[in-house]
Amino acid sequence: MTQHPKGPALERRGLTRRQLLSRSVAAGASLVVGAGFVASGTAAWALETTAIKPESMATLIQMARDIYPHDQVADQFYAIAVKGYDTAEAAPNVEAGIAELNAAAVAAGHADYISIGWEEDRVAVLRAIETGVFFQTIRSGLVTGLYNQKDVWPIFGYQGESFSQGGYIERGFDDIDWL
Amino acid sequence: MVAKFDLNDDSVVVIIGTGAGGGVLANELAQKGVKVVALEAGGRYLPEDYINDEWESFTQLAWLDARTTSGTWRVAKDFSGLPAWIVKAVGGTTTHWAGASLRFQEHEWKALSTYGAVEGASLLDWPIDAAEMAPWYEMAETKLGVTRTGDRAGLPGNNNFKVFEKGALALGYKEVHTGRMAINSADYDGRMACQQTGFCFQGCKWGAKWSAAYTDIPAGEATGNLEVRERSHAARILHDDSGKVTGVEYFDKDGNLQFQAARIVCVAGNTFESPRLLLNSASSMFPNGLANSSDQVGRNYMRHTTGSVYAIFDKPVRMWRGTTMAGIIQDEARHDPSRGFVGGYELETLSLGLPFMAAFLNPGGWGRGFTTALDHYENMAGMWIVGEDMPQATNRVTLSEATDQFGLKVANVHFDDHPNDVAMRNHAYKQGVAIYEAVGATRAFPTPPYPSTHNLGTNRMSERPEDGVCNKWGQTHDIANLFISDGSQFTTGAAENPTLTIVALAIRQADHIAREMAAGNI
Ligand SMILES: Cc1cc2nc3c(=O)[nH]c(=O)nc-3n(C[C@H](O)[C@H](O)[C@H](O)COP(=O)(O)OP(=O)(O)OC[C@H]3O[C@@H](n4cnc5c(N)ncnc54)[C@H](O)[C@@H]3O)c2cc1C
Ligand code: SF4
Numbered sequence: 203m204t205q206h207p208k209g210p211a212l213e214r215r216g217l218t219r220r221q222l223l224s225r226s227v228a229a230g231a232s233l234v235v236g237a238g239f240v241a242s243g244t245a246a247w248a249l250e251t252t253a254i255k256p257e258s259m260a261t262l263i264q265m266a267r268d269i270y271p272h273d274q275v276a277d278q279f280y281a282i283a284v285k286g287y288d289t290a291e292a293a294p295n296v297e298a299g300i301a302e303l304n305a306a307a308v309a310a311g312h313a314d315y316i317s318i319g320w321e322e323d324r325v326a327v328l329r330a331i332e333t334g335v336f337f338q339t340i341r342s343g344l345v346t347g348l349y350n351q352k353d354v355w356p357i358f359g360y361q362g363e364s365f366s367q368g369g370y371i372e373r374g375f376d377d378i379d380w381l
Numbered sequence: 382m383v384a385k386f387d388l389n390d391d392s393v394v395v396i397i398g399t400g401a402g403g404g405v406l407a408n409e410l411a412q413k414g415v416k417v418v419a420l421e422a423g424g425r426y427l428p429e430d431y432i433n434d435e436w437e438s439f440t441q442l443a444w445l446d447a448r449t450t451s452g453t454w455r456v457a458k459d460f461s462g463l464p465a466w467i468v469k470a471v472g473g474t475t476t477h478w479a480g481a482s483l484r485f486q487e488h489e490w491k492a493l494s495t496y497g498a499v500e501g502a503s504l505l506d507w508p509i510d511a512a513e514m515a516p517w518y519e520m521a522e523t524k525l526g527v528t529r530t531g532d533r534a535g536l537p538g539n540n541n542f543k544v545f546e547k548g549a550l551a552l553g554y555k556e557v558h559t560g561r562m563a564i565n566s567a568d569y570d571g572r573m574a575c576q577q578t579g580f581c582f583q584g585c586k587w588g589a590k591w592s593a594a595y596t597d598i599p600a601g602e603a604t605g606n607l608e609v610r611e612r613s614h615a616a617r618i619l620h621d622d623s624g625k626v627t628g629v630e631y632f633d634k635d636g637n638l639q640f641q642a643a644r645i646v647c648v649a650g651n652t653f654e655s656p657r658l659l660l661n662s663a664s665s666m667f668p669n670g671l672a673n674s675s676d677q678v679g680r681n682y683m684r685h686t687t688g689s690v691y692a693i694f695d696k697p698v699r700m701w702r703g704t705t706m707a708g709i710i711q712d713e714a715r716h717d718p719s720r721g722f723v724g725g726y727e728l729e730t731l732s733l734g735l736p737f738m739a740a741f742l743n744p745g746g747w748g749r750g751f752t753t754a755l756d757h758y759e760n761m762a763g764m765w766i767v768g769e770d771m772p773q774a775t776n777r778v779t780l781s782e783a784t785d786q787f788g789l790k791v792a793n794v795h796f797d798d799h800p801n802d803v804a805m806r807n808h809a810y811k812q813g814v815a816i817y818e819a820v821g822a823t824r825a826f827p828t829p830p831y832p833s834t835h836n837l838g839t840n841r842m843s844e845r846p847e848d849g850v851c852n853k854w855g856q857t858h859d860i861a862n863l864f865i866s867d868g869s870q871f872t873t874g875a876a877e878n879p880t881l882t883i884v885a886l887a888i889r890q891a892d893h894i895a896r897e898m899a900a901g902n903i
Pocket of ligand 2 (some may be wrong): 369566574575576577579580581583584585586587588589590703704705861
């Protein structure tokens with residue numbers, strides 16, 4: 203169940219930052235979408251897609267953040283959490299789910315999900331589909347997909363494995379100083 | 382010298398399951414010279430194998446075979462295939478357990494007499510009492526090396542405990558300490574002292590916490606009287622025309638069906654699997670399952686009234702550092718109906734790592750209400766409620782239509798809270814929140830019960846055969862050479878974590894079985 207952030211699909215591609223950005227269009231606030239890939243707006247990382255459309259992947263990443271929004275957690279980790287859906291097997295359901303999500307956005311008077319500017323408005327769209335299978339699959343997958351990334355733990359202060367360091371007996375198990 | 386017994390050897394005692402009940406019973410019998418074959422569905426994992434990672438460890442150790450659920454408990458909705466969080470491995474759930482080791486209070490052996498009849502509850506008195514159990518408790522405490530018993534010192538308090546303690550004292554609670562724990566505060570019984578690693582639930586890599594996996598089981602094997610057959614899943618207990626059990630059919634590690642003959646069979650598969658096995662062993666002579674003339678097999682399932690309270694402070698706590706559950710408030714464990722419920726509850730420190738916190742804080746929850754809680758994970762403190770829940774005849778394990786990998790019907794677990802459980806939980810939530818607010822918590826989370834870790838009562842002990850499944854020795858009322866040896870024999874649950882009592886009962890049962898065998902009675 204562990205997903206490691208440096209998986210094969212997530213890597214800086216053989217393009218310069220400028221080349222990458224010149225081949226993409228903005229999708230949402232911080233993502234750009236190009237032919238066959240989603241990248242961060244700063245081109246710090248790019249995620250190649252094979253089975254699902256890059257626009258759908260960008261929407262999925264935005265949706266992941268809106269379900270479990272942590273402002274201190276970069277998009278990269280949300281991308282890692284959902285990149286597993288980019289398979290031939292999962293693609294039809296994901297595309298259908300994204301279509302359902304976009305339809306809900308349209309019904310609420312927006313162009314599509316990812317172009318909604320305010321999180322609050324996107325969340326209202328998610329509420330409209332939250333009992334459905336698509337939402338529940340994505341949400342429950344994120345519980346491990348996002349929070350079980352070892353590289354995410356330090357962002358929350360969690361220190362993970364401790365045996366190899368001799369436990370906390372000499373590393374602050376009782377160091378609270380403000381009580 | 383590890384024993385190896387013949388499948389046709391009908392002089393052996395066969396024990397099904399090697400956890401707190403079965404593992405201890407196996408060793409105690411072996412020490413007395415009784416030949417034992419222990420069948421264990423899981424594999425063997427030792428401290429060097431345990432993993433300091435919540436999900437990886439869960440995948441390694443947890444019982445993940447199919448189960449189904451029904452009833453109004455929230456677990457049936459959020460974790461429908463996982464009613465319990467327990468272990469499938471040599472040593473059973475004593476690999477996962479946190480080590481809290483408390484004796485029952487005297488009145489808890491006599492719940493019906495003390496509380497009086499409670500509507501909707503199938504309360505009974507145990508057929509044993511505190512005086513009878515005292516010497517067995519002492520042996521169990523010595524075996525487990527329980528802190529604050531004998532001359533064993535308490536564990537030091539970690540950050541999570543210090544917050545908990547300060548809040549408790551501010552509220553006027555008096556019985557507040559770092560618990561009676563089966564975790565070494567100093568080297569004991571060849572095992573080292575706790576290193577405050579904080580992964581007690583994942584198997585203690587130092588061996589500081591008692592687990593049958595690396596204490597009783599190897600000690601029993603060393604006598605030459607105990608053979609543990611791992612990855613051996615008991616399917617059915619067979620009997621002869623006189624109604625005595627003759628042995629156990631099981632699937633071996635290669636999936637082949639075997640039959641091990643037995644003089645005595647002891648069932649210790651934990652509270653879902655033990656009744657399931659008795660029910661799956663139905664025959665033309667016993668159409669409702671073995672030892673079930675009372676129709677009590679599977680009924681009166683108890684899981685303790687639980688819940689957690691987590692709270693956020695404006696400064697770091699780092700609750701995950703150090704012993705997971707070394708902290709307790711016992712003042713609410715008394716029976717005091719003026720609080721609006723019978724029985725009592727303990728409050729114990731608890732911490733989960735970030736991955737489990739995300740899964741259990743508010744299962745199904747999402748959005749900023751949820752994520753802002755996790756944002757302050759570092760500033761969180763946590764406690765767990767464990768209180769006496771009411772036995773109810775309708776809370777029960779039955780056979781589901783679903784089958785497992787062997788084609789055997791799986792256990793369906795039905796549970797509804799009793800109003801007494803709800804009243805107790807709400808009281809405990811309120812107290813838990815108040816404790817943390819007294820130390821300046823800025824936000825508190827009364828968190829719903831997890832999949833059950835304490836599972837009790839489905840083959841209960843009773844004085845009269847019509848009220849339960851087994852007598853005061855764990856011997857089934859119907860079949861003299863069939864015993865119940867795990868938490869399923871509990872008549873009522875008491876407020877305390879159950880394992881010390883399971884172990885004390887196993888030591889006592891071993892003594893009884895060996896004596897009866899020697900006398901030629903069974
Ligand atoms: C996370 C956690 C923390 C806990 N903390 C505490 C604590 O602090 N204090 C406390 O008192 N208790 C605690 N407990 C509870 C404690 O672990 C259990 O009460 C105790 O282990 C139950 O003992 P048992 O013998 O009934 O079953 P188990 O220890 O679960 O053993 C049952 C064994 O039987 C095997 N089995 C089942 N069916 C079959 C079959 N058909 N064939 C062969 N083998 C089979 C299983 O694989 C298992 O190994 C905790 C539990 C968990 C999960
Ligand atoms: S905190 Fe202590 S008992 Fe728990 S796993 Fe670490 S060393 Fe073992």
